[in-house]
Amino acid sequence: MSGIIGVGSKSGIIGSTEIPGGYEEGTWTPTYGGSSSNPTVGYSINAGHYTKIGRYVICSAQMNTSSVSSGSGNVLLQPLPFAVGSETRMAGGSTVNRTQNWNSAANSPVGWYAQTTNTYAYALKYATDHDTSSNVAVSDLRTSSDSNQLIVTLVYQT
Numbered sequence: 001m002s003g004i005i006g007v008g009s010k011s012g013i014i015g016s017t018e019i020p021g022g023y024e025e026g027t028w029t030p031t032y033g034g035s036s037s038n039p040t041v042g043y044s045i046n047a048g049h050y051t052k053i054g055r056y057v058i059c060s061a062q063m064n065t066s067s068v069s070s071g072s073g074n075v076l077l078q079p080l081p082f083a084v085g086s087e088t089r090m091a092g093g094s095t096v097n098r099t100q101n102w103n104s105a106a107n108s109p110v111g112w113y114a115q116t117t118n119t120y121a122y123a124l125k126y127a128t129d130h131d132t133s134s135n136v137a138v139s140d141l142r143t144s145s146d147s148n149q150l151i152v153t154l155v156y157q158t
Helices: none
Strands: 002-005 009-011 016-018 023-028 031-034 040-053 056-069 075-078 092-100 111-114 121-126 133-135 147-157
Touching (some): 031 040, 031 056, 111 147
Antiparallel strands (some): 002 023, 009 016, 023 040, 031 075, 040 056, 056 147, 075 121, 092 111, 092 147, 121 133
């Protein structure tokens, strides 16, 4: 992760205000992981940007794999630019802008969530009844090139 740390003050129309926790922008390198063991993944694209304003983090990622092997458990997006906060019910959620070329449409992520104190987010897919969701498994990752395409934005508090 690299970034530019702001000084903490921003000028506005009515004057200058302090942002508790400051302001920071930067880049990060997202990867697919596994909750039990990480897969070995080759990437043609894995890039991310983030903005941190006070305790809020807005991060976006674009990923495309060239190969995937091994690994187990649930698919993770890791490492997040900052750890999720430790307060009760301090979780993050996402907007998935695009998924393409996963093992099947049924296994494509429809959302991501990050729990308290974690530095990763879990991928969610619709359950077969489409009324509930379940975690995407590492075995749901497609192993061929030009696969597991993802464009996502995640928002959470530190």
